[in-house]
Amino acid sequence: MNLTPEQMVTGRRSFLRAIDGVPAVAALGAAAVTKGPAPGGPVRVGFVGVGGQGRALLSRVDPTYTDVRAFADINPASLASADAILSKNGRPPATHHVEWRDMLQHEDIEAVITAVPLWMHAEVVTGCLEAGKHVLCEKMIAWDRGGYRRMMDTAARTKRVLEIGYQRNYNPIYRSAYEGVVKAGTLGDIYHVRLAWHRNGNWRRKGDPPSKDYDASKWGYPTWDHLWNWRLYWKYSQGLFAELGSHQVNAANWFLGCVPERVQSCGGVYRFKDGREVPDHVYSMFEYPGGITGTFSSIESNAFDERYEAFFGTKGTLIIRNENDALLFDEGTAGAATGIEVAPKGAGAALETSETKPAQAGGNATAAAQQSARTNQPSPSTLEISGFCSAVRVGTPLLCGPEKASHSASWCIAANESLKSSAPVKIA
Amino acid sequence: MIDALSRRRFLAFDFRDRRAPGDHWIRVHRTAMACRFDVTLSSDDAGHVPEARAALDEADRIEAVLTVFRDFSVIADVNRRAAIEDVTVDEALFSLLARCRELHADTDGAFDATSTPLSRCWGFMRRDGRLPTDAEIECARASVGMEHVRLDCERRSVRFAVKGLELNFGAIGKGYALDCMAALMRERGAHRALLSAGRSSVLAMGGRGRGWQIDLRPRLASRCLARLWIRDGGVGTSGTGEQFFEVNGTRYGHVIDPRSGSPAAAGVLAASVIAGDAASADALSTAFLIGGRDLTERYCAAHPGTLAVLVLEGSTERTEVFGHYNGARLEKLT
Numbered sequence: 001m002n003l004t005p006e007q008m009v010t011g012r013r014s015f016l017r018a019i020d021g022v023p024a025v026a027a028l029g030a031a032a033v034t035k036g037p038a039p040g041g042p043v044r045v046g047f048v049g050v051g052g053q054g055r056a057l058l059s060r061v062d063p064t065y066t067d068v069r070a071f072a073d074i075n076p077a078s079l080a081s082a083d084a085i086l087s088k089n090g091r092p093p094a095t096h097h098v099e100w101r102d103m104l105q106h107e108d109i110e111a112v113i114t115a116v117p118l119w120m121h122a123e124v125v126t127g128c129l130e131a132g133k134h135v136l137c138e139k140m141i142a143w144d145r146g147g148y149r150r151m152m153d154t155a156a157r158t159k160r161v162l163e164i165g166y167q168r169n170y171n172p173i174y175r176s177a178y179e180g181v182v183k184a185g186t187l188g189d190i191y192h193v194r195l196a197w198h199r200n201g202n203w204r205r206k207g208d209p210p211s212k213d214y215d216a217s218k219w220g221y222p223t224w225d226h227l228w229n230w231r232l233y234w235k236y237s238q239g240l241f242a243e244l245g246s247h248q249v250n251a252a253n254w255f256l257g258c259v260p261e262r263v264q265s266c267g268g269v270y271r272f273k274d275g276r277e278v279p280d281h282v283y284s285m286f287e288y289p290g291g292i293t294g295t296f297s298s299i300e301s302n303a304f305d306e307r308y309e310a311f312f313g314t315k316g317t318l319i320i321r322n323e324n325d326a327l328l329f330d331e332g333t334a335g336a337a338t339g340i341e342v343a344p345k346g347a348g349a350a351l352e353t354s355e356t357k358p359a360q361a362g363g364n365a366t367a368a369a370q371q372s373a374r375t376n377q378p379s380p381s382t383l384e385i386s387g388f389c390s391a392v393r394v395g396t397p398l399l400c401g402p403e404k405a406s407h408s409a410s411w412c413i414a415a416n417e418s419l420k421s422s423a424p425v426k427i428a
Numbered sequence: 429m430i431d432a433l434s435r436r437r438f439l440a441f442d443f444r445d446r447r448a449p450g451d452h453w454i455r456v457h458r459t460a461m462a463c464r465f466d467v468t469l470s471s472d473d474a475g476h477v478p479e480a481r482a483a484l485d486e487a488d489r490i491e492a493v494l495t496v497f498r499d500f501s502v503i504a505d506v507n508r509r510a511a512i513e514d515v516t517v518d519e520a521l522f523s524l525l526a527r528c529r530e531l532h533a534d535t536d537g538a539f540d541a542t543s544t545p546l547s548r549c550w551g552f553m554r555r556d557g558r559l560p561t562d563a564e565i566e567c568a569r570a571s572v573g574m575e576h577v578r579l580d581c582e583r584r585s586v587r588f589a590v591k592g593l594e595l596n597f598g599a600i601g602k603g604y605a606l607d608c609m610a611a612l613m614r615e616r617g618a619h620r621a622l623l624s625a626g627r628s629s630v631l632a633m634g635g636r637g638r639g640w641q642i643d644l645r646p647r648l649a650s651r652c653l654a655r656l657w658i659r660d661g662g663v664g665t666s667g668t669g670e671q672f673f674e675v676n677g678t679r680y681g682h683v684i685d686p687r688s689g690s691p692a693a694a695g696v697l698a699a700s701v702i703a704g705d706a707a708s709a710d711a712l713s714t715a716f717l718i719g720g721r722d723l724t725e726r727y728c729a730a731h732p733g734t735l736a737v738l739v740l741e742g743s744t745e746r747t748e749v750f751g752h753y754n755g756a757r758l759e760k761l762t
Binding site: 175338 | 451454470474475476481602624641643644645647663666670
């Protein structure tokens with residue numbers, strides 16, 4: 001990829017931001033959500049699965065919208081860690097359950113937020129929907145096609161809200177890029193998208209079982225490692241295509257307004273030959289209708305490319321880097337680099353004026369007060385959870401309902417089938 | 429109970445609407461004229477990003493016309509030829525030159541688009557300040573003066589009456605570019621945006637409620653000195669904090685008083701001007717930095733629709749406000 005001087009400046013700024021420890025997503029959040037509660041009050045919620053991702057969501061809950069009442073998790077250590085989050089945030093404690101069905105039976109909750117291993121999604125979500133609960137399910141929607149079809153059918157039949165957790169849908173920078181660039185036709189006709197999510201590190205997590213006699217087999221995992229590192233085993237996981245790729249394909253589908261029809265992939269366990277089953281390097285090419293092609297790559301041996309979604313149109317190129325930086329380039333060698341930033345309005349000034357600030361100074365024309373306010377802005381996850389509660393309470397439209405989410409899942413499942421068979425696969 | 433219910437109903441509206449557009453700024457930006465140009469839109473105007481981009485193209489186009497840093501710009505050509513022959517220019521450039529003449533006259537010569545030789549002899553053209561000799565200053569002054577620029581309205585031509593004269597729109601070009609950008613955006617149906625060039629030149633198009641909120645914070649000031657809400661108007665800020673050098677404890681700022689040939693010494697740390705167009709606001713901020721309180725007071729009295737804020741030198745960073753601008757509300761911060 002050609003880097004212009006402007007991009008280089010952007011790259012330096014991102015670097016400085018990273019080493020400054022400022023959370024990138026917080027820096028681009030939308031305006032603070034401070035109003036509430038609605039008639040009926042915050043939505044009473046139980047969490048199923050408070051492992052790493054469940055707790056990430058828990059820590060981003062806005063109590064104005066969400067009243068966390070209960071946790072269910074098969075790992076007592078995770079329950080204790082979840083308690084610590086509530087306590088740290090000054091919230092009342094939640095009750096504990098090991099089995100999610102017990103939680104449904106005994107708790108006065110209206111909705112469930114679930115972040116269990118992928119293979120359990122369909123079972124947990126349909127069970128919750130059948131029990132009359134609304135569900136926010138962490139992505140990917142389901143491990144297999146049958147699973148997500150059951151989830152969609154059950155949600156429709158029970159008339160419950162089912163939202164799938166793709167945070168890009170709630171990220172102001174994506175919404176602005178879609179509204180202001182893609183939908184406005186600024187890119188011309190898009191014939192190619194390139195999606196990359198490159199990291200240099202081992203996906204395997206280190207961790208001890210909560211006790212010496214902990215029996216993971218009770219929950220369908222032959223060993224503690226199968227439970228703790230479920231992402232590395234096919235039975236529970238769909239690998240990098242699911243955990244990373246489906247985020248980006250979901251965004252690409254949204255921006256392109258269509259879904260891929262055919263995919264061919266390759267990949268394998270090339271670097272970390274430690275007994276895992278799912279590849280540490282994957283590459284996928286896929287075709288949308290109308291001659292649009294896309295590629296997705298995810299590698300665990302080099303992080304130079306970081307992660308980005310690039311949309312290549314006949315009139316211009318849009319690149320969204322690391323979920324927090326949108327760049328736009330006119331097509332042609334003389335094209336000037338145009339940057340797009342999104343900043344929360346907050347309570348401060350739209351601009352701070354002074355004598356001329358040279359371009360080399362970085363030129364982020366934002367009031368200092370606003371910059372400090374940025375760190376307090378809700379993350380896309382907060383917006384997502386609050387949006388889900390808003391949908392439950394007053395019917396605001398879902399930004400990523402099950403049907404939308406199923407398309408990136410069907411891409412992912414087909415991509416893995418192609419990876420295993422070395423043949424192109426039609427996306428069902 | 430009644431209170432609680434009505435409050436609940438009121439807040440319920442926000443809850444439903446909490447993802448409503450309009451909760452963040454979209455800044456479309458590009459580097460031009462050695463600074464960052466920003467077009468800020470409210471997120472519910474996201475559909476106007478193409479117009480914002482077209483406006484930035486306009487900034488590029490204007491830079492290509494006005495720059496003195498490229499050999500083949502229109503102004504470089506005028507500077508090369510106008511002492512020898514009449515040079516015909518297009519209508520837009522002719523209007524800009526006429527406005528420069530007018531501002532020069534109205535500010536008693538404090539704004540002067542021909543002061544480049546002075547800036548050069550003080551080393552500011554190369555951002556390398558130095559103390560010139562009196563002889564060097566006098567030599568430079570001989571080639572400075574907007575009164576030496578002759579404009580022929582009939583033929584739309586420009587002619588320099590003295591050799592060595594150079595036009596340079598450094599003190600007005602950014603504001604002028606913003607005015608042109610806004611005109612282009614309006615033509616294309618975008619009527620609400622905040623345009624900025626390097627933070628020093630700002631143009632508010634439309635605005636909601638009290639208008640766009642802008643904080644005035646000169647670079648040498650320790651804090652935000654005033655807060656402005658503005659609809660439809662330009663804001664220009666000049667200050668001594670942009671470029672300066674010090675010799676024996678004396679600070680020499682980059683804004684040269686064309687009348688004396690030396691850096692402005694009117695006791696003003698920074699001047700912000702609010703006017704109907706960004707070009708005037710831009711030029712007047714420089715003029716008031718040079719001309720100080722007296723000129724500012726006189727000008728604002730004679731030209732209704734001009735609001736000026738001067739930050740006076742001294743440990744208290746005292747601000748003084750002159751004049752009035754319909755559509756702007758200013759709040760001094762103590």
